[in-house]
Amino acid sequence: MQPVVIRTARLRLDLPLPGDADAVTAYCQDPIFERWLTTPWPYTREHADAFLGTYVPAGWATASELTWAIRAVEGGPLLGVVSVRETQREIGFWMGAEHRGAGRMSEAAAAVSEWVLGGGIPESATVFWRAVEGNIGSAKVARAAGFRRIEPEHATVPTRDGEGTLPAWYAVREREADPRAEASWDGILGARS
Template sequence: MDEPLAAELPTLTTDRLLLRAPRESDIDAVHAACQDPEIQRWTIVPSPYRREDAEFFVRDLAPEGRRTGANRIWCVFERGSGALVGSQALVLRAHDPGSAEIGWWAVKEFRGRGYTTEAARAVSHYGLRGLGLRRLEWQAYVGNGGSRAVAEKAGYRFEGTLRSYAEQRGTFHDAWIASLLPGDLED
């Protein structure tokens, strides 16, 4: 891989978005966004989502992931307004250092504008080209059509359904899986 595992998180930009490491000043916006029942339904964020959870996300989870190389987490902002529009993450796999799982959530008010797809493309490009990964995987609980649409628009190829695979708060759900390889990227 091209970048050392325990490196600073690069800021990524697109035409409309800025993706950067979470900061202390983001805690209130992350807390407000994760009150959305749909984010709690389709992700592994705690439910109910407390302010302490947003503090942990910003102060502990994201920095520790960067320090160890286990994950990279970005807060995604609209460039014009500076508003938080979502989050993106790459979780690297200790058992397979050449692959990572990509994940995201989107603030309710910003869904349907293509922001999550735009951010996913930037993060995917960084993972496959910047980190030199050979494979990115997207997973979502069966039924999460919004996330699946983003994955497909970002170029991920659907591979199937994993039965009783994805754990969420002690319950295992069937999960869709798709992948993106370096040769799939559009430059």
């Protein structure tokens, strides 16, 4: 599959490039990545080079995982990353620490979900989100992007080494806006004021 550019009101989502390695290396030193993500830890420049030079292009080529750089403008610095795995249409994301709290990730996650459900990945009825239990920032992004929390019996995510699991929060987004979506988060996030 050819990489796809998605535009939103404030953002341009496009292909992460080898030239983004400095930014990716710097952002991935963030201690909260150790807790909430499965990105390598400690994270080195070699990890960024392999991610940008091999992993991302291979994901697009095989359509197994589609990964976008979040930028303000074409050719601008990478601010964060959002991806969708073909299996289960699972969305994942992170934002560089200095760019958080401005609603950019919510905007990017909503746009990618709408693109998937609009036929970007054929035959997608839902987009799936999960996060390690307690990841309030990620849950707020999922709520803002229109996801509805679900509570399956065995809700887990794999640990970084892939050998264990951690309790997780799950949510889905469907093609039609779900009127129950907003209230489904009240139990963990409280009602939005």
